[in-house]
Amino acid sequence: MSPEFVTALMFAGLFAGIFLGYPTAFVLGGISMVFGWAFIGPAVFGHFIVRLEGVMKNYDLLAVPLFLYMGVFMEKAGIAERLYSALHLLLGGLRGGLGISTIIICAVFAAATGVVGASEITVGLIALPAMLSRQYDKALACGAICAGGTLGILIPPSVMIVIYGPLAGISVGKLFLAAILPGLLLAGLYILYIAIRCYRRPGDGPPLAAEDRRVPASRKLALLATSILPPAVLILAVLGSIFFGIAAVTEAAAVGALAGMLLAACYGRLTAGLVRDACLQTLQITSMILLIAVCAAFFSTVFVALGGDDLIQKLFAGLPFGKWGFLLGSNLLLILLGMVIDWIGIVFIMVPLLTPAAASFGFDPVWFAALVMVNLQISFLTPPFAYSIFYLRGIAPPGVTTADIYRGVVPFVGLQVLALLLCILFPGIITFLPGLMRG
Amino acid sequence: MRRLLRILDSISEWSGRVVCWLVLVFTLTLGWEIVMRYVFNAPTKWAFDMSYMLGGAYFWLGVAYTSLKKGHVRIDIFYRRFSRRTQALIDVGLSLLFFFPLWGMLLYRLIPYVYLSWITQERSMQGYWMPVLYPFKTVMPVGAALLLLQGISDFLRSLLVLAGREEERA
Numbered sequence: 001m002s003p004e005f006v007t008a009l010m011f012a013g014l015f016a017g018i019f020l021g022y023p024t025a026f027v028l029g030g031i032s033m034v035f036g037w038a039f040i041g042p043a044v045f046g047h048f049i050v051r052l053e054g055v056m057k058n059y060d061l062l063a064v065p066l067f068l069y070m071g072v073f074m075e076k077a078g079i080a081e082r083l084y085s086a087l088h089l090l091l092g093g094l095r096g097g098l099g100i101s102t103i104i105i106c107a108v109f110a111a112a113t114g115v116v117g118a119s120e121i122t123v124g125l126i127a128l129p130a131m132l133s134r135q136y137d138k139a140l141a142c143g144a145i146c147a148g149g150t151l152g153i154l155i156p157p158s159v160m161i162v163i164y165g166p167l168a169g170i171s172v173g174k175l176f177l178a179a180i181l182p183g184l185l186l187a188g189l190y191i192l193y194i195a196i197r198c199y200r201r202p203g204d205g206p207p208l209a210a211e212d213r214r215v216p217a218s219r220k221l222a223l224l225a226t227s228i229l230p231p232a233v234l235i236l237a238v239l240g241s242i243f244f245g246i247a248a249v250t251e252a253a254a255v256g257a258l259a260g261m262l263l264a265a266c267y268g269r270l271t272a273g274l275v276r277d278a279c280l281q282t283l284q285i286t287s288m289i290l291l292i293a294v295c296a297a298f299f300s301t302v303f304v305a306l307g308g309d310d311l312i313q314k315l316f317a318g319l320p321f322g323k324w325g326f327l328l329g330s331n332l333l334l335i336l337l338g339m340v341i342d343w344i345g346i347v348f349i350m351v352p353l354l355t356p357a358a359a360s361f362g363f364d365p366v367w368f369a370a371l372v373m374v375n376l377q378i379s380f381l382t383p384p385f386a387y388s389i390f391y392l393r394g395i396a397p398p399g400v401t402t403a404d405i406y407r408g409v410v411p412f413v414g415l416q417v418l419a420l421l422l423c424i425l426f427p428g429i430i431t432f433l434p435g436l437m438r439g
Numbered sequence: 440m441r442r443l444l445r446i447l448d449s450i451s452e453w454s455g456r457v458v459c460w461l462v463l464v465f466t467l468t469l470g471w472e473i474v475m476r477y478v479f480n481a482p483t484k485w486a487f488d489m490s491y492m493l494g495g496a497y498f499w500l501g502v503a504y505t506s507l508k509k510g511h512v513r514i515d516i517f518y519r520r521f522s523r524r525t526q527a528l529i530d531v532g533l534s535l536l537f538f539f540p541l542w543g544m545l546l547y548r549l550i551p552y553v554y555l556s557w558i559t560q561e562r563s564m565q566g567y568w569m570p571v572l573y574p575f576k577t578v579m580p581v582g583a584a585l586l587l588l589q590g591i592s593d594f595l596r597s598l599l600v601l602a603g604r605e606e607e608r609a
Contacts, residue, residue, distance in 0.1 A: 021518020021526070022533040023511035030537020033544070045548040052545075052579060056495030059487070065462050065497060066469075247473065250490075254469030279459035284510040286462075287501035291511065342512055384516040 003307040010035055010303065014349075024345045025288075029295035036302040044302065051297040055290060059250055060172060063162045064114075065286040066253035070157075071113030072278040073260030074231060077267045079112070080105060080122045082227035084130070088208075089220045096198025096205035098134060099144045100191050102127040106148025107187040108228065110155035111235045112260075114162070115285070116380060120149025120391045128396065137204040138400055140197065143408030146388040147190055147415070150380040153343065154373055155183035157238060157253065161373065163293065163347055168355040168369055172249045173242040177433040178370040180239075182423055186377065189415045197411075230266070234259045243437060289344055296348035309353070316357040323361035330354055331375055331420065338379025342387065346376065370430040371423055378416045381409040440595070447592035448507060454585050455504025461497040465490045484568045492570075496578045503585035506593070527600035534594050542587050549580040 010031060017027035036044030055061065087101035094100065102123065109119035124145045131141040153160045156176035165172035198205035238256040241247040247255065264270040303309060319325040337346050351372070358368040380388040389405050396405070423429050472486030505511060518526060555561075556573040563570050 017533060017537070018514050019517055020529050020533065021513050021515050021521070022529060022537070023513050025511050026533070026538050026541075029541050030533070033537065033541040037540075042544075045544050048545055049549060049552055049579070052499075053576070056499055056575075056579070057491050058495075059491045062465070062490060062494040065494065066466060069462055069466060251469055251473055254466050255473060257466045258470050275463065276459070279462050280455065282462050283455060283459040283497065283501040284505045284508055286498045287505040288510050288512060290498040291502050291505070340516065341514055344512065345514070385514060 003311055006035070006039065006306050007303075007308040007311050010306075010308065014299075018341065018345070024342070025291040025295045028292065028299045028345075028348070032295065032298035032302045035306065036298075039306055040302065047301045047305075048298050051301055052294050055294045055297060058166065059248075060166050061162065061290065061293065063157075063172070063250045063253040064159055064289060065282050066250065066257045067114035067157050067159055067162065068282045068285050069278060070253065070256040070260040071115060071118050072281055073257070073264045073270075073274075074109070074112040075118045075122050076274055076278070077260070077264040077269055079227060079231055079263075079267075080109060080126055082223065083108060084123075084126050086220065086223040086227050088130070089215055090224065092208035093210075094195070094198075095202050095207050096194045097207060098127070098131050098136065099140060099194040099198065099205050102131070102141075102144045103148045103187055103190045103194065106145075106151055107155060107183070108231060110151040110153075110183065111157070112231045113152055114157050114159040116149055116152040116387055117391055119152040120145065120388060121395055123149060124392055124395050128392075128400070131205075132397070132399070134208060135203075135206055138404040139408035140194070140204050141408070142392060142396070142400060142405040143410070143412045144190065144194060146381055146392055146405065146409050147412035148187070149391065150377050150388050151183055151187060153380070154179055154186070154377055156180060157235075157249075157256065159289070160343065160347065160376070162249065162253075163289070163344075164351060164369055164373065167347065167351045168365065170365055170369055173245075174366055174434045174437060175369055175373075176239060176242060176249070177437055178366050178430050179373060180433055181429050182370060182374050182419065185422065185429060186374070186416065186419050189419055190412065193411060193415055230263050234263065245437075292344050292348055299349075300352050309356075312353050313357055313360065317360070323363070326357060326361055327363075327424070330358075331371075334372065334375045335378055335382070338376060339382045340385050341379075342385060343376050343379050346379065364427070364431060366434050367427050367430045371420070374416070374420050374423055378413060378420075381413050381416070440599075444592055444595060447588050451503045451507040451585065451589045451592075455501055455507070458497060458500040458504070461493050465493040465497070468493065485570070488563055488568050488570050492575045495575065496582075499578055499582035500585065502582060503589040506586060506589045523600055527597040530597040531594065531601065534590060534597075538590050539587070539594075542583050542590065546580055546583040546587060549583060553577055553580055 013031045013034070014027060017031065018024055083105050084101060087104060088098065091097035091101050105123050105127070106119060109123060113119050127145055128141060132138065152158070156179050158179065161175045161179060162172055165175050194205065234256065237259065238252045241252045241255065242249055261270060264274065316326055319329055334346065334350065337350070354372065355365065359365055380386055383389060383406065389409065392405055393402060468486055468490050472483050476482040518529070553573065553576045556576045561572045563572050
């Protein structure tokens with residue numbers, strides 16, 4: 001059989017298994033086993049053992065459980081409630097003020113946790129009832145929470161970046177810096193959109209009544225200081241130590257996890273039960289992600305041995321319009337995949353294929369990686385497979401329908417595409433901060 | 440049958456409850472190393488090896504627990520619309536094709552691999568501490584065995600659904 005045919009068959013089998021609904025990790029591993037055994041022979045299991053051991057020994061991937069662990073403590077420390085009541089008092093008087101507060105809290109939380117689920121559910125449980133009781137437009141409220149929550153996977157520290165770095169052979173620290181400005185750009189666009197929309201149509205996001213906000217200014221400031229300062233200091237310490245080369249990403253993650261525990265202790269929430277729940281919750285997510293990492297490593301072993309990677313690179317090189325054709329094609333492909341598969345599957349399957357192709361077209365690897373990650377933001381909001389919508393549907397009160405959520409995310413998807421275009425037109429948004437890093 | 444399923448599930452449950460504490464252990468290990476290095480200027484020689492070994496054991500021994508908790512992500516855009524029987528049919532078919540041959544063969548191949556590490560007292564060549572590797576390598580077959588046991592439990596449950604004797608999960 002020709003390599004073309006085998007490669008096509010491998011991908012066909014992979015997508016067939018995934019869409020039948022068998023767990024992604026087991027499909028990836030199973031396809032690798034079937035094709036490896038058939039075309040390489042039983043020796044393929046020796047390669048699999050080496051790859052399994054490689055993932056288990058990977059020091060950089062240790063940052064995955066550590067950042068998840070940090071996130072659970074931040075989530076349970078009760079920062080979100082405090083922050084929301086502070087911003088509520090400060091910005092509540094503006095049209096759309098609660099919506100803007102929601103985005104700000106999501107951005108802060110995105111920096112305090114590394115995934116979407118934790119931050120979106122925590123913020124959603126507080127912000128959605130608050131906005132609905134103030135007669136906010138349901139779709140706008142849902143869209144803001146979904147889009148804001150999605151920032152969790154982009155704004156560093158983020159688990160997506162920790163996985164992406166080793167896969168693409170790029171320093172995780174550099175990628176952290178590269179993702180900061182695009183993350184802030186997205187948050188800024190969301191805020192601008194909510195402000196303009198509510199200014200023109202006050203019914204969508206009415207300001208709070210004055211008596212709701214009659215609290216002395218000193219108390220407002222105190223509330224803001226106790227809610228925003230501790231997590232801000234923590235995040236800056238984690239990112240700063242990476243930026244100045246003081247600590248490796250894994251060590252910075254450990255510091256973050258310990259500081260998260262300390263923070264929970266300061267707010268009086270640190271109990272043995274919380275520590276145990278945090279350990280269990282972290283275990284489940286870590287094992288889920290890293291099992292996919294193991295099986296994706298099996299897949300790439302077999303795929304490369306069968307000549308699939310050469311084939312894919314030739315395919316990319318043959319695209320019309322050269323490098324811009326590749327850029328457009330790969331972004332459209334990622335958006336399409338993002339509708340039907342989760343980000344973990346996309347990262348593990350696509351990054352090893354896209355990275356060498358992008359390099360051969362002469363794109364800056366850090367820029368391209370950050371662009372892919374901005375693109376993957378879209379995957380959280382585009383149905384049928386959209387994590388952010390699933391999470392919100394899980395916690396939305398009965399009055400909110402799935403149709404409200406779908407209507408709500410549409411403008412935010414538009415803003416994400418706009419941010420993607422801005423990052424292409426002005427590559428400095430991505431490359432400015434990593435360029436400043438030492439070494 | 441019911442008894443067997445309960446035993447298999449409780450093995451996974453307890454493996455998770457025990458293994459989950461490792462994250463706290465390696466967080467503290469790394470924290471200790473950082474304090475020793477920056478405050479006392481006396482880096483440990485064991486923290487690096489220790490932390491990746493604990494981290495590797497943590498996630499690999501947790502794979503069975505995650506399976507028990509249905510934590511391995513499925514793309515369920517079609518799956519959730521299928522009947523229970525169709526779902527069970529997919530799970531039975533694909534576990535016979537994908538799951539059991541892969542992890543079964545891997546376990547079979549891991550045993551001589553790890554045995555070799557035991558009898559040669561293999562040591563790590565990364566860093567200065569050079570710890571023996573066999574305890575860490577032994578984690579590989581143990582994790583695979585746990586995953587297989589949980590796989591058997593899930594497989595039997597799907598068979599029960601197909602036989603029309605659906606059981607509620609304990």
